[in-house]
Amino acid sequence: MSIYVGNLSYEVNQEDLNEVFSEYGSVKRVHLPTDRETGRKRGFGFVEMETEAEEDKAIETLDGAEWMGRELKVNKARPRENRNSFGGGGGGGRRNDRF
Template identity: 75%
Template sequence: MSIYVGNLSYQATEDDVLTVFSEYGTVKRVQLPTDRETGRMRGFGFVEMSSDKEEDAAIEALDGAEWMGRDLKVNKARPRTPR
């Protein structure tokens, strides 16, 4: 399972997100999608952690928390729906 992280600052990097989430456990992967046209980050991302317990702890602590001037939206990622 992975975690959805919304309302990220456009200046945030994968290393920044990794640092924040690693306080709650082992981070396996951080993915920050970019816009195809501009190459700029899209303001959200996904984090995979090594266990559900660690993911739950990160969600509990970071949902609604202010980081880099923005209030984060953090929850379990839903499966992608086909267009």
């Protein structure tokens, strides 16, 4: 499981997030997604911690906290929706069940 961290300043880097979350336990991984076209950070990230108890403590403490001039949104990350790269889905092309 991982933690979603939203409303981040675009100046935040992985080391910054690691430092903040390490106060609540052992950080396994930090990921800050970037925009494919611009390479710019997207204002949110994901943090994985060693145990669920550590994650829960970090979420409880940091959700709504102000950091770098922004009010953080911190919660359990939801599984990513399976989206195709063509958008929309459905329509066009052959359907496998017709043959």
